[in-house]
Amino acid sequence: MKDLSALIQENGAVQDRSIYWDEDIYELEQERIFARSWLFLTHESQIPLPGDFVTTRMGEDEVIVSRHSDGSLQAYLNSCPHRGNQVCYAEMGNAKSFTCAYHGWAFGTDGKLTNVPLEGDTYYSDINKDRFGMQSVAQIDSFRGLIFATFDAGAPSLNEWLGDMGWYLDSFMDVPGGTELLGPSMKSILDCNWKVTVENFIGDGYHVGWAHAAALDAIKSPLSFMKGNAAFDPKDNGGIQVATRGGHGMGIIWDMAAALHVNPAYHEWLEYRGAQVREKQGERAEKLLKGHWNASIFPNCSFLHGTNTFKHWQPRGPRSIEVVTWTLVEKEMPQELKEYLAVMMMMTFGTAGMLETDDGENMEGCTGSNRGWMTRQGKIYSGMGQINEGPNSEWPGIVNEGFVAETSYRGFYRTWADMMSGKSWEEMARGDGRRSIKEVA
């Protein structure tokens, strides 16, 4: 493996190509990123009732996430402590218990071992059931309905982990009634490294007018002025790009929440909700609510506010991911609006969505080219906008005025490098002192 400290250079602007291909680096990511970070599991709306469960992955670990009989959220490895068989194969459902198909050990909805077949005749009742539950996560918590967990008991709280990202999320998630994910999810496989999709969503405003030119035209997007980049005027770059501490980030296009669909009912909703949000949280929150966001929550989930897309990029080795997609809406939206938004989400960023398929080819190309040994020795570049970014009087984080930039890429890779080098939580909390060119100068 290459020298770890050289994989990310120039304050996050240069990546070594091996990070998209190398199996040893991928294994180290499992240990140092996925086994430590708070990872997205599901939304409370997916498991409202006792016994409700979903199965998902934390890194490559299969997990069951359930609502226990006492109402608490539980998550534990979906693997039997007897001989290791996967216990639950359903994607979601409601259960009183989970029974292993191999020898019949049964577990409660908190993962605890409740029944062992032939317990008296074979173990002579000398088995301590408390010892053999499915292994629970170290911490589980939810933020405005989004449920996360970490395998690291020493990790900071979820609120600290999200930091300023939580403040940004509140503008559209801390609303009366809250939000929900409309499922069932769509799932598909892409032959790409997980980080390529995370970086695309965290901050790629640059590809929108180029890679999506035909789709913007076809759906008569209000952004179709960007197509082919020909008519782009610097004043069209109206928005911000943000890197928040912890590797999260986003690009926001002001007044473009409905960037990929035109529906008067959605605009009416934004006016109605915007006034309430402004009252409770202030003008900045209203401005955020009415913007279109592309965003990622470190390490591997992303969303588009306005296009109502919520995605979980599940790694399956260094060169493959499973993409899981839901529609994220407000619970109090009228039913017809929810249905309209779900259809538009599918048409744009569902598995066969017009923009999703534009991106998919590029995600695979950015990964697959590195199969060439010589190609893989090189570096790639995300230095756009460094000269223009810094702390901002209005917006938390490192901010670039203008949504076409790579500010949030750099924040993501600085945190990635910090975690990969094995920094302690204290070291990471202190910050890396390399957050923007302006601060360094």
Ligand code: UNU
């Ligand atoms: O493709 C995207 N990430 C995107 C599309 C971002 C902003 C607007 C439209």
Ligand code: FES
């Ligand atoms: Fe950006 Fe080729 S122009 S990857």
Ligand code: FE
């Ligand atoms: Fe895209």
